[in-house]
Each structure stands twice: as structure tokens, then as C-alpha cells.
Amino acid sequence: MKNKIYFWITGLSILYSLQSCEDFVDIDSPNFQMVTEDVYSKEKTTIAAIKGIYNQLYVANFSTYGVSLLGAMSGDLLIARTDTFLPFDQHELFSINTPDSSFNQNIWSSAYNIIYLANRALEGLENANINDDLRNDLRGQVLFIRAFTYFYLTNFYGEVPLLLTSDYNTNATAPRNPTEEVWLHIESDLDEAALLLNKQTEYKDGERYYVNRSVVEAFRARVYLYREDWSNAEIFSTKVIDRTGLYGLEVNPENVFRANSKEAIWQITRDGVNNFVPEEATYFTLHVNGTGTTITGNTALSDKFVSSLDSLDLRRLWIGEANTETEHAYFTEKYWFDNDGEVLQYSTTMRLAEQYLIRAEARAMQNKLVEAITDLDKIRKRAGIGLIAESNPGISKQALLDSIMTERKRELFAEWGHRWLDLKRTGKVNTVFGNNPSWQETDALYPIPGEEGLKNPFLTQNDGYGN
Template identity: 45%
Template sequence: MKNIFNKNTTLFFLSLLFSVSACEDFVEVEVPNYKITSETVFSSDETAHSAMTGVYNRLFNSSFSNGGSRSVTFLAGLTADNFTVTSSTFQILEFGENAIDASNSWNLDLWAGCYNMVYMVNAILENVANSNALSEKTKKSLEGQAKFIRAFTYLNLTNLYGEVPLLLSTDYHKNATAPRNNLPTVFNQIIVDLEDAILLLENDYANGERTRPNVYAAMALLARTHLYLENWEQAEYYSSKVIDHDVLYRLLKDTNDVFLANSEEAIWQISPLGWGSSFTHTNEGNLFIPSTTSNPIAILSESFLNQWMDQEDLRLTNWVASFTSDGKILFYPYKYKIQYDASGGRINEYSMVLRLAEQYLIRAEANVHLGNLQNAIADVDKIRERAEITLISESNPHISESELLETILQERRKEFFAEWGHRWFDLKRFRKSFILSQKPNTDWQETDIWYPIPSNERLKNPKLTQNDGY
């Protein structure tokens, strides 16, 4: 693994300005020269905002968040039951077969990509706090954005690995030997960061671009966090705040429009501008859509396809496509329509991170647990109506609580496949991960609910304990 910044570099934030892309290894990041960073990058509002732009560009290039083959979207998707591996690459097969070795380099890239992002936003926070040159408006904005991204990153880390080190500074020597923190401690920090972000961020989007989080993005992520913690009242409260802001957000009638840049369903997206070149397509489109010369490294599984049961669901019609290989018809995610584009022209699709449909299903699930079944049915029916399938209020208005929860789980599978590992996280939340033992070629064990802590990281940090089963 190469250092992100070699030992002689003193231009950490200048590298953010140009979004230097390299193989990540968090623990080898050296302490930057703070005299240079404070006197140059944080000497004006303009350059400080440019440093934050570098963070967003990095999100598009970082393993965990870029939507590519080493991202949460793909690897957590493999771990669940929506994909079938077509590649012979052993690192991919290990994720698909639920037999991840602690030495798996793709797992290391996933972990290191997260901690690389944590380091970047911690550095932003420290330098913003120490700067006397920035306006208060800029300080608030950058602090809010950095805390949002830190919370977002830790929410992914905890869902993938369980207990993880909670790093809140750029102190290299302290971070390099940090032990794992328990889940309540990490989740508490996630909530604190998001509550702070709500107070610091603007209501609107800068220049109409939904690529920098606003107040409602922080509320949406906080709703998800409380859902994962089974804090039903808070999940219902924050999801309602987002849903009710219909000036900015609405469910799009045409599902083909959902993943377009700055769609009205988008709460937060990541732009392919992070390529820093002429490429104008998403990594998701490039990964999942077959090209004229090669097939994708994973396709949609029989288990996923069988759930539709001949329903004429617009999500099946518009978000799933097929190709023929060796005489077989195979299916792939088609939420993103552009497989490759090096025209350098307009970017038509952004990578979706948070969208309104999730907030409806968060509120529905919370309301079931709060005993508000009719409200929950109404929210699920919003999603079903858009898909043009039978409404629960018409077909089964007296549905039981358990049946409705099962329906919500199924709707989440149909709505969020090939997006950010939702299916994997949902199976764990609903305590149904045992069904993964039915996957073909799986080596499923109960301890597989957490990924292994990368062995390389444990060699460098003796205080990092390993998850059970590895």
C-alpha cells in the first residue's frame, strides 16, 4: 500500500484542492505542516471552500464511497442476496460467499477509504477552528459539512465492522494505536455530529447542486441513524421533517428520472466531477452495465428476481435490464443508464446517496413500531403507487403489524437494490441475516454479520481486536 501523502509532503490541503487520487492507507498518513495549511488554504473563504470541494471529489474516488467495485454499494451488496458473482477474482468471491479473509485487500481498501475520509474531515474541522481569517458564515458551513461527512462515514463503518476506533483528531501517534470503541459511544458521536450539522448547515443547496449536504440531508441521515438504533419516535420525527419540505423534495413519477443529477428526489448526491478529467459517468453505471466488450462482474441473483412474482412493477421495468451471454439471459441493475462517457460534456447522472423514498419507508417502519399502522400503510403506499402496483390500503387494509414490517422489508429490497448496502444492513436490523445461509456457494456463519478487521491494520496497531469468527 502506498501512503496517501509521502513522508516529506507538507501540502496536505493543497492535495485536497487538486483531489489527488491514490491507494489509501489511513494509519500511514503523516501529520501535515499546519503552518502551511493555516497560512495558505485557510487564509481565505475561497481557498477554504476549495479544500472542502477536494473532500467531495475524494468521496467520488475513495473506495468506500465511489460506487465502484470496492465500495459499500458493491461489496455489501455481494454480502447480501441481491447479486450473483460472475467474476473469478478471489477477493470478490469471498464477499459473495460470506467467507471474507482478514487479509482480503478489497476489505482493507474499504476500511482504509473510510478512515482516510475521517482524517480529511478532522483536519478540516481543526483548521477551521484555528483560523482567524475565515468569516463566521464560512466557518459554520465548513464545520457543518465536515461533521455531516464524519457522521456518514462512521455510520457505514459501524454497520460494516461493528465496534471501530472513534478518531476525532489528526493526532497521528494517538490514532495509530487507538483501540475500538463500543457501539453506543460511536453512535452517540454520530448523533452529536448530525445534530450540530443541523444547526450549522443552510436550508438550501448552493447553486442548486445537491452535492453538498444541507439541513435536510443531516435530518435524513439522522432519521436513518435513529431507525438503526430503534429510536422510533426520533426516526419518525426527522423523516417527517424531510418529507414535509415539499418545496425541495418530491417523489418523481417517472422512475427513470430518479438518478439524474439534482433530481427532486435527491437529498444528497456525489458528482462524477471527482474524476478530474473528461469522464462524465458514474462508477455505478460503469460497474453494473455490460459493455460491448465485457460483462459485469456481478449480476442480479435469482433470489432477487424471483421476488417480483410477475408483477408489472415500474422498478422492475425501468431499473432492471438484461443481456445475453452464452445463450443465457442475465439481468443487471439499470438505475444508472450511462455505462461510459468520455465526452467531457454535461454530467447527466450523479451517484445517489440519500433520497426521499428512503424517508417514507423510514417513517413507515417507525410508525409500525409506534402503533400507527394506518400512517405506515399510507407511506408504503406512496412508494407502491409510484411503482404502479396494488396499494395495501386497497388489497389488505387490516394488515397485521408483522405482515406490514415484512412488506416494508420487501419494499426496501425492491427500492434500494444496488444502493449503499441497504439490503445487507436491513437483513441485520430485521434479524434475518440467517436467510443468507440459503445463498448458493455460501459459507454463512452467524459471526459473518461483521466484516473482519483488516489484518494489515492489526499488525500496525496491536490494540485493534478482531471480530469473532476470524
């Protein structure tokens, strides 16, 4: 009985989350005796349930700000400005957060909530009263979301429970699975999603916040990069880059993060919300009070990072400055508060610039240096800085790889933890931070939230954080 009640509540929560969204299908107020099986008995409610997962992505801590915020701090790009965030600040404490941290707990629990919803949807879709084309389309989208979520869980925590069912009793005592097993399942979900979404290359109504084939292939390219499968990383990034009718680098950096920009591959929003402001803006933006005497805000960009950008680099348009007579601070302006009541921006999750950088690295690792330089120079040209093909066409492989890492840092800062994960996947995290006496090698993984360990005795803790 406990499982059925849990499914019933979740089903209701999904449907309730849809009621205020203008573009969703018309749904009668849910009957309080509704169980999850009823959700998948009709095409309209089935589609609505999947849309509800997207809406939950918008409110999930891990996907709205958690990964980007903590990843940028761990990657030495952000510094904390308030006591609330000091435990996450690499400059203050390399033990990034404690097992009982609420922020750490929120990332973990919100990610597993998305996985629960995905698993429940996959189970419901098996016998849903819909045609097979729609079933395959929706299943492909849900498989991708599950793989996407596990990607961040395993990259931040290492070994994590691989939950593939919505059964409460099974999940409540699940131990952590080996990292390799999690990676293999991420790849399996993505491969199946790519097959199911093979014909879905366009965006419905031009809105880039639903998963299609290109989204899956772009993320598959990233996974291949992390897995050091250079050939496939090149192949899959090329698939996306070659869709020039859909994608292109925005000439003006100020347009990159706009809703449905040509550079966007996948964005997150809450469908039907008329005054959308990305949650990241709350945590990355600084403000000067009305009297011009005080700067308020949670985090600031490190001076060291800002100074690493060439004075002519157009990506400085993504950096704001807050000034008073006694204080000066830089902050990220990739996320905007001011939208004049219009939907000007969604949260950008994947974009074309990353695909060029993925392909550049993959090509360089295969000794295709000329082609790698061409890809890297696409990013440098948009930034308005000198081209390697002109200044150093005979660059060595290692120097080119170092340049690619530098451009990844400059281009993708404060986006989805790229810098932190790049340092870890390339084995440079200890080199970069090893001179700091506070750094321990075990800091490369976040702690399993203490609350989770209390609920599940089979959930062991990462090294360096006690039992």
C-alpha cells in the first residue's frame, strides 16, 4: 500500500505542476482517488506527465543552480560573499561542503527526485494507451533526462546508487554502484534515446527546451569525451555542428544566452511562465543598493579569472562590475534579472560552442592538429582574440591541448560545472590545487549527504568525510 500511495502523490504533483502553464493540454482537476496508472490511460495526461518532468527540472536544485554554482566554486572561478556560501568556497575551505550541508543535500535529493520521476514515467509508458510513435518519442526524452542526471551525480559524487525502478522498498536500501557501471548505464540510456528520437531533429514550435535527436547526440559527444573515446566524440559533435540550418555561433556574445538562440542546443525553462528569470541569476548576480554604498549578492567572480581574459576579449560582455566607493567586485552576467516582463532568456544547458571545443580536443588527441586548430579558432574568432592558425600554426599537440583547456575555462565559466569537471577528467585537479595546504585529494568528490546515510544504512560515505 505504501508504494501505491507514493506513486499516487507523485502523479498528482506532476499534474498540479501543469495547471498554471498556458501551453499545456487541457486537463480536468485530478480526482483525489487517481493513481499513477490513470495518468497513462490517456494521451493527454501521458504527455502532461512527461511535461511535468521538464517542469521539475526547472525547479530542481541540481539543474537550476547547484551544479553551476558549486562547480564554479570548486573550479576556482567564484568566491563567496556571504557566510551562507563560505563552506563551498575553494578559497576558504577545500572540503567543499560537509555531509550535513543543506545545499549538498538539495543537489542530491533533487537529482534523485528527477530519476524517480523518470523511472516512474518509463514504467507508465510501457502500457500507456498511446500510439507507438508517441511512446517512442516520450521514452527517448525520459531516457535522456535520466542519463543527464546520472552524469552529474557520478561526476560529483563518484559511486552512486543506480536506481532503475520506482519501487520504494528497493530504492530505500540501495547501495552505491561502481562508477563504471553508472557510466555504462548512462551510455546505454543515451544510445537507446538516440534510436528512439532518430527522426526528431527539429524543435517543436521553435522552442529549444524539449529533448530531440540533436540534444542526445550533443550530450553523447560530451560523454565520449569524458570516456576518452576521441573518435566517437569527434563523430557525434560533428553530427550536431553540421546541422547548420539549426545551429550556428552567435556573432554577438550578448545573444548567446537568449531564449532559443541559434547557439542553444538545449535550454531549461518552465513552460508557460511569462516572466521567467533563470534561477542562476539569484546566485550569480551582484547589485549596488540605491544609495550606492553597499554591494549585495551571494558570489563574485574571482579577480584572477577575470584578469586571465584579454582586455579585448568580447566575452567580457558576460562579466559585470559592481562598484562603491569602498568596494569593487566582478560577477557573471550570463544570467539576467531584468527582462521587462518578457521571456528573454532560458537556462542554457548545452550550446554549440561546447561542441566545437569537444571536437577540437578530440581531434587534437587523434593528432589532427590542423583540424583542431580550425575548431578552436571558431571560438577565438567570436571572442575577438587572435587566431592560432595565424600566430602559431605549428603549435605542438600539448600546447594546443592546453589552449583548448584555457578556452573551455574562458568560454564555459559558470556553466554547469565545466571547469571543475574538466580539471578532474584530465587528471589536473591535484596539480592545480595541490599547493594549497587545505587541499586533500579526497576533496575531488563531494560528500554523500549525511541525511541520506541516516536513511539508508547501505549508503557508504566518500573518503575524507568520516563515516
